[in-house]
Amino acid sequence: MALSPQWLDELRARVTLSAVVQRTTKLQRAGREWKACCPFHNEKSPSFTVSDEKGFYHCFGCGAHGDVIRWMTDQRGLAFMDAVKELAAEAGMEVPAPDPRAAQRAEQQAGLHEVMQAAQDWFRASLDTPAGTKARDYLASRKFDAHTMERFGFGYAPNARNGVANSLKQFDRAMLIEAGLLIAVDDKEPYDRFRDRLTIPIHDPRGRVIGFAARILDADKKDAPKYINSPDTPLFDKGRTLFNLHRAGPASRKSGRMVVVEGQMDAVAMAAAGFEEAVAPMGTALTETQLGLLWRMVDAPILCFDGDNAGQRAAIRAIGRALPLLAPGKTLSIVGLPPGLDPDDLIKRQGAKAMEALLSEPASLIDTLWRFERDSAPLRTPEDKAGLKARLIAHCDAIQHSDIKSLYRRELLEKFSEFAFPPRAPREKRDWKSGFAKPAKPLLDPAVAGRLRKSADGGSRDTLAGAVIAGLLRFPDQILVHAEPLGRFAAGDGRNGPALESLIEAAELLEPGEETPICTPQGFAPPPDKSRFAFLDEGADPQGAREDLAEAVSLLVERPALDAALAAATARFETDPEAAFAEQQRLLKRKLAFEKRLGLMASRRAARAAQPEIDLSVADPGAQDETRK
Known part of the structure; x- marks a missing residue:
């Protein structure tokens, strides 16, 4: 039976490692981790640690290391599939039935990972060629330092229709098409998807390249989209992926926050300024799956969208997606940037301290929702005010958790009453x-x-x-x-x-x-x-x-x-x-x-x-x- 890496990652995410280890080993809390005397060798002082956030245990004495599945096989002595079945039963997951096609898909994905890494190596090498001058000039204009450019892996896709196929001859064209690097239209010759663009690799949570974002370099091409991303492939699903998550996840454990910006370049600019915990969706509104990924990291991710109308609409769309999913302790915080500024603009004009000041005092979800609806339309007549009340109640009705729904309804209606019926001077008597x-x-x-x-x-x-x-x-x-x-x-x-x-x-x-x-x-x-x-x-x-x-x-x-x-x-x-x-x-x-x-x-x-x-x-x-x- 072949279990996909995605299925195993979901299993690990649903099971709390420390809860499994504590069944046979006494753990003591040590900050954000747990410690104990190692169960794999005799010792008098604890050198064995368990981290739920990182998802593994480690012994500094004997070197024992692994995740929850490894614990079941090494410490409990179970066979791999027996360990998986026992954990899946606890997590409420069904173990996939034996399927020869699953093994074929797993092998296919492994091959696609090789394709994507080879493409990244070629794009990266192309950046240093004479053809990559425009891309290097653009990066210089953004004032990214060498360290930022290196770790984010910027590259250049040459302006050629067959550059990928000619440079990656070790792979079949069918694999290049499936990886999203080539476009096949009817019976025509497949051609390169990314041409004359700055490329940025997109990684999965394990740090493997699964897709690319590409920015236009020629300002005269006004009809062409500014950014394009890889299409959905067996490796890449834009609704389930957050740009820079593999770096931002570890950084969020240190800072205690996760910042969501609108685009990939915003995330790069944030990281270059020292805000390593920044991620970005793939050019679309945040999806329910992406919100779930964020809530695994922190309880209140911070939305930091541009200060224009489009940024406000993006924030309210994200709030609309989040409302049905709200749970005790799980919410969103919102930072409103000054009008006309994106994160990079703010940092360049006012410095990183200005951004830190905004991130340290974000607005709550309910306050943002109230201000948006209050200011979204004129409120001159009773009918206008009734419309505002109806919109607020509709938002509350979208919340699935009954306690949170009633609390939101109460607080929003209180705000509405204070706004719609301001107190008058009290009547007096002598x-x-x-x-x-x-x-x-x-x-x-x-x-x-x-x-x-x-x-x-x-x-x-x-x-x-x-x-x-x-x-x-x-x-x-x-x-x-x-x-x-x-x-x-x-x-x-x-x-x-x-x-x-x-x-x-x-x-x-x-x-x-x-x-x-x-x-x-x-x-x-x-x-x-x-x-x-x-x-x-x-x-x-x-x-x-x-x-x-x-x-x-x-x-x-x-x-x-x-x-x-x-x-x-x-x-x-x-x-x-x-x-x-x-x-x-x-x-x-x-x-x-x-x-x-x-x-x-x-x-x-x-x-x-x-x-x-x-x-x-x-x-x-x-x-x-x-x-x-």
């Missing part, structure tokens, strides 16, 4: 006793207050709904924040819906962004069990109270859906008793968890009420222990 003016509590519109009072009559509100309504009266700035879920809940709840709809309407009619509690309508009774809810406590911290109110809204919206699902499961007993029972038990567990969350709100209130009475600074240690218990 306190004739003191002679000073004091802000009055906002008053509800009489019609709204009447509907709110009517909906509250006759015991129509239950404890939780009543507490939420009272909490929104106390914190009116939270009404629009939770308008979406409350609106959905109100539409399906005939008892509490009118009161909530009245409050949402009031948020539009009252002072926008008003934080002063709304004056409770006359005849509007407080919730029946006010003591259970911390956000109704007049002495509670306002920020904490708002967080508790958000939790209460979440519970209020969740409850009817849970009750409906439980009723539906119960109704299925006659037709499918076994499945209905299992579903009912699952939902009952969820309901118990729901009730527990509801009970925790009262517990938090009690804990906060008791907290001032505890003075740990003067209590003896025994008293502190009893308090903690």
Whole structure:
């Protein structure tokens, strides 16, 4: 059975080396690595290290070295395929079935690697010929030093239709075509893809040449593309490749960051200025696979695109690709370059310190998204503002992770409310006793207050709904924040819906962004069990109270859906008793968890009420222990 290098690399990436080693060897954390006494020879002091980032173990005593597969074969004594199968089962991967064609493809790829390296050697040699003068002049104009030009392997593709075929005669033309070096059109003679261009080799993560980027040198050829890349081949897939990743990956482990720029020459310029951790996509927007490669290196890659409109569009396209993939701790940061400047321009004009200053304080993904949508179109009319809100909600809906989606929705709608409804000067009333003016509590519109009072009559509100309504009266700035879920809940709840709809309407009619509690309508009774809810406590911290109110809204919206699902499961007993029972038990567990969350709100209130009475600074240690218990 032939396993492709790509499949084995994926297997190694999915398995954590230290977790496998720790099953039989006790490891101790040592910075970003692990250490232990070597399991391959007897020693008293640790000289055996394991690096998850680098993907290998190494002993400085006996020289034992390898990856996770080598560990399974050498330390566990398994055969290679047995080791691969065991690791694949852990990683959730299927081992490819025996296929003679797979072996043929692996052999074919090995041959293509030889072709690409030979082409790179020829391009590099051509740069030093008289024909390469224009390419050398261009490199001189970019002021790249000799070290930068050497390690990035710049070359020159001569202006000849058959230069590659004549220079690489040891390879069949079919291989040259498959490697993307020649173009074959119908029955015509194949000709060179890269002609009279500066070439830059593209490498895979193992440092092997898999393709080329080529820049035009003749400024008069305005119709020709400025850059062209190799086509997709068995070695090169532009959507799965990042330029300079094989160098930037090790550098990112030292700097703790990964910088994504727009083009290959930007990455070269960054590296020449000392920013070794720069990579670039292959002339297209970042793909999901490329984002995955970046997130393996760092938690928050930095997008550093040009400061023109095209650069901003590229950044927002990358954000759009990233939103569905966001996970706890995995995000993007964005650096906005000055208008009209690319990374090389900024470094040449203002120096590397200016670039470092920008990279050290990147903007968050959510702030960039908000500013882009806010500034993308005029916002003169209510319809314009409604369009902005719709675009923000569409971005939130693209996020797959439920917690991140709800947090993005909440924060973006808060930004929208602050922007669309800026606070006005508070209404004032005269306190004739003191002679000073004091802000009055906002008053509800009489019609709204009447509907709110009517909906509250006759015991129509239950404890939780009543507490939420009272909490929104106390914190009116939270009404629009939770308008979406409350609106959905109100539409399906005939008892509490009118009161909530009245409050949402009031948020539009009252002072926008008003934080002063709304004056409770006359005849509007407080919730029946006010003591259970911390956000109704007049002495509670306002920020904490708002967080508790958000939790209460979440519970209020969740409850009817849970009750409906439980009723539906119960109704299925006659037709499918076994499945209905299992579903009912699952939902009952969820309901118990729901009730527990509801009970925790009262517990938090009690804990906060008791907290001032505890003075740990003067209590003896025994008293502190009893308090903690």
